[in-house]
Every structure is written in structure tokens, then in C-alpha cells.
Amino acid sequence: MIVNITLPDNTSYDITIDSLKKMAFDRKVVVVTNPTISGFHLDYLIDKLDAKELSVVTIPDGEKYKNMSTIESILAHCFEHKLNRSSLLIAFGGGVIGDMTGFAASIYQRGIDFIQIPTTLLSQVDASVGGKTGINNKYGKNLVGAFHQPIAVYIDPYFLSTLPKREFGAGVAEIVKMAVTFNKEFFNWLEENDLNSEENIKIAIKKSVETKAWVVSQDEKEKGLRAALNYGHTFGHVIENETNYNTYLHGEAVGIGMVMANELAVKVGLMSEDEAFRVKKVLEKYDIPTKYKIKDVEDFYEHFFLDKKSLDNRIKFIVPKGIGDCEITDKISKDIVIEVLKGFLK
Numbered sequence: 001m002i003v004n005i006t007l008p009d010n011t012s013y014d015i016t017i018d019s020l021k022k023m024a025f026d027r028k029v030v031v032v033t034n035p036t037i038s039g040f041h042l043d044y045l046i047d048k049l050d051a052k053e054l055s056v057v058t059i060p061d062g063e064k065y066k067n068m069s070t071i072e073s074i075l076a077h078c079f080e081h082k083l084n085r086s087s088l089l090i091a092f093g094g095g096v097i098g099d100m101t102g103f104a105a106s107i108y109q110r111g112i113d114f115i116q117i118p119t120t121l122l123s124q125v126d127a128s129v130g131g132k133t134g135i136n137n138k139y140g141k142n143l144v145g146a147f148h149q150p151i152a153v154y155i156d157p158y159f160l161s162t163l164p165k166r167e168f169g170a171g172v173a174e175i176v177k178m179a180v181t182f183n184k185e186f187f188n189w190l191e192e193n194d195l196n197s198e199e200n201i202k203i204a205i206k207k208s209v210e211t212k213a214w215v216v217s218q219d220e221k222e223k224g225l226r227a228a229l230n231y232g233h234t235f236g237h238v239i240e241n242e243t244n245y246n247t248y249l250h251g252e253a254v255g256i257g258m259v260m261a262n263e264l265a266v267k268v269g270l271m272s273e274d275e276a277f278r279v280k281k282v283l284e285k286y287d288i289p290t291k292y293k294i295k296d297v298e299d300f301y302e303h304f305f306l307d308k309k310s311l312d313n314r315i316k317f318i319v320p321k322g323i324g325d326c327e328i329t330d331k332i333s334k335d336i337v338i339e340v341l342k343g344f345l346k
């Protein structure tokens with residue numbers, strides 16, 4: 001099954017959801033991966049690749065390595081293997097590998113092609129599509145990066161067979177995000193169906209990718225609509241940063257962040273308490289955390305000013321309008337936000 005994404009500048013690429021097929025490249029190819037993924041699946045991938053020259057760069061596993069020094073090590077490998085402007089990088093892993101490979105591709109000799117082969121649920125339903133690439137630094141999450149679209153995305157659900165349960169839950173959080181913000185029917189379906197079935201997870205991957213492609217095709221550079229994909233992230237990114245990227249998985253922080261955003265939506269009258277409860281129930285079904293103890297609400301609030309959606313000191317929040325729709329607003333007063341944050345002090 002193929003989902004096509006056409007960007008505002010009319011370039012386009014395919015997102016193929018199927019078992020990997022043989023691929024031949026008449027150019028140098030570097031696969032970027034980590035030891036965990038290569039231990040499980042590198043042989044399977046290599047067997048599918050035919051390239052002019054193929055090499056693999058293995059970087060350490062973990063969000064805490066999503067930084068500039070890891071990018072330098074990817075670039076060093078590319079220079080040592082004399083990659084040129086017609087060479088290709090392949091991101092083989094989860095969102096961390098995807099974001100960093102894409103960023104390295106965007107700056108190597110001012111930009112070369114890359115392909116996404118996502119291996120986590122989160123990267124299959126969200127991170128591999130749409131061209132947001134980048135790294136974290138001490139100031140916050142994804143604060144350095146580039147929009148750089150892959151030339152193709154290959155989603156093979158087979159990789160999910162080795163994914164730990166907690167990582168699966170993190171991916172479900174981003175699926176729930178797509179449904180709550182854009183698709184009420186999809187959310188109702190998520191309430192009624194179990195994503196642990198092979199058939200259902202394929203349906204959820206397809207729905208999520210279609211939603212993301214639909215959004216990005218209208219607003220590649222996040223001038224408007226795309227900000228909705230940040231539902232739960234305004235709060236979630238602060239949680240990840242405050243806990244040094246070593247306590248919550250990205251999807252888990254987003255799960256908590258969606259609960260916080262829902263509280264805000266309830267407070268400003270955009271969502272009913274029942275709807276907020278229904279979202280929480282779906283998250284809890286997959287053991288996604290929904291609680292977080294904020295240490296200092298003023299500190300937490302201050303972090304929002306470094307959020308990339310914030311402009312001229314106005315913080316932008318994504319608040320659901322019921323289930324299946326949302327509002328992107330910078331009109332919520334600090335007092336109201338602080339009141340919501342205070343609910344998470346214990």
C-alpha cells in the first residue's frame with residue numbers, strides 16, 4: 001500500500017507500507033543505525049540493498065545521544081567514505097535515528113538525499129514522514145535542525161515484532177494524537193479495537209500516515225495547520241527536557257502532555273470532562289503514563305518560551321475542540337495555564 005505526499009512546492013515522495021523489497025542504487029549508500037536495531041535487523045536490510053558502495057555507520061542508542069557530537073560522527077563517516085552530492089543516507093531505526101540521519105543529510109555538502117526505513121511504531125506512524133529533522137541541546141528539544149524531506153519512506157511492520165512493549169505504547173501515543181486532533185471516527189475505532197493485533201496495527205499505521213501526509217502536504221514548514229501535530233508536545237517537550245531525556249520516552253512525555261493539554265481545553269470550555277477522560281482511558285489501555293509531578297510551575301511555564309511555535313513571547317497551545325478537531329491558539333492567559341499546571345503539583 002502506498003501513501004503519496006505532495007508538498008506545496010509540488011515535489012512528492014511515496015510512503016510504502018509493505019514488507020521490504022530489493023532496492024538497487026547506482027550511488028554510494030550509507031546506512032545509519034544503532035547496535036540494538038542492527039542486532040535484530042541489519043542482515044535483513046543488507047540482504048535487500050544493492051549499491052555502488054555500501055557502508056554502515058553505527059551510532060549509540062538513545063535520545064541522550066541525539067546531539068551535535070553524534071551528527072559529527074555521522075558526517076565524519078561520510079567524509080571518510082568520500083560521499084558526494086549524489087550519495088544517499090538511509091535512516092534505519094526509530095525516530096532518533098531518523099531525525100539525526102535527516103539532519104546529517106540536510107547539511108552534508110549542503111544537502112544530500114536520504115531515505116527513511118523506520119523500525120519503531122512511533123517512527124512508522126509519525127517521525128519518518130514530513131521532513132522534520134534535528135537534534136536536542138541543553139536549551140531544549142529539537143532546537144537545532146532543518147526541514148529536509150526524505151526521497152522515500154519504507155514502512156515494514158515486520159520490524160515491530162521485536163519492539164519492546166513500552167516502545168509500542170510510545171508509538172500509540174502519537175497515533176492517539178493524530179486521531180484526537182483530526183479524526184473522530186479514527187478515535188472511536190481506537191476505543192473499540194486492540195492495536196496489538198497485526199491487522200489493526202496496519203490499519204492504524206495507514207490512518208496515521210495518511211493524516212500526517214495530508215497535514216504536511218498543506219503546511220510543510222509549520223506556518224499554521226502543521227502545529228496541530230504538536231498537540232501534547234508543548235508540555236511533553238518540557239517534561240523530556242526537565243527529566244534529562246532519561247526518564248520518559250518521547251511518546252510517553254507526549255501522552256502526559258496530551259492529558260495536560262486536555263485539562264487546558266476543559267478549563268477554557270473546548271472539551272468536555274468526559275472527552276478528556278475517554279482520551280486518558282485509551283492511553284492507559286497501553287500503559288502510557290498520564291501523570292507527572294511538576295516541581296515548579298513558573299519554571300515549567302518559562303520553558304514554553306523556547307518552544308519553536310512561540311513567537312514574540314506569545315506561547316502557542318494546541319487544544320482539542322472535543323475529539324477530532326483542535327484549535328491552535330496563542331490567546332490563553334498565563335493565569336489559566338498556571339492553574340492547569342498547579343493541578344500537576346502532586
Ligand SMILES: NC(=O)c1ccc[n+]([C@@H]2O[C@H](COP(=O)([O-])OP(=O)(O)OC[C@H]3O[C@@H](n4cnc5c(N)ncnc54)[C@H](O)[C@@H]3O)[C@@H](O)[C@H]2O)c1
Pocket residue numbers: 034036037040061062063066093094095096097099119120121122123126127128129130131132133142159160161162163164167170171249250251
Ligand atoms: N521528525 C518527526 O516528525 C518526529 C515525530 C515524532 C518523534 N520524533 C522524534 O523521534 C524520537 C523518538 O523516536 P522513537 O520513539 O522511535 O525512539 P528511538 O528512536 O529512541 O527508538 C526507541 C528504542 O527502540 C529501539 N528499536 C528501534 N527499532 C527497534 C525494533 N524494531 N526492535 C527493537 N528495538 C528497536 C531503539 O534502538 C531504541 O532503543 C524523538 O527524538 C522524537 O523527538 C520526530
Ligand SMILES: O=C(O)C(=O)C[C@@H](O)[C@H](O)[C@H](O)COP(=O)(O)O
Pocket residue numbers: 126130132141142174222226227229230233308
Ligand atoms: O511533524 C510534526 O510537525 C510534529 O510535530 C510531529 C511530532 O510528533 C514530533 O515529535 C516533532 O519532532 C516535534 O516537532 P517540534 O518542531 O516541536 O520539535
Ligand SMILES: [Zn+2]
Pocket residue numbers: 126174233250254
Ligand atoms: Zn512527537
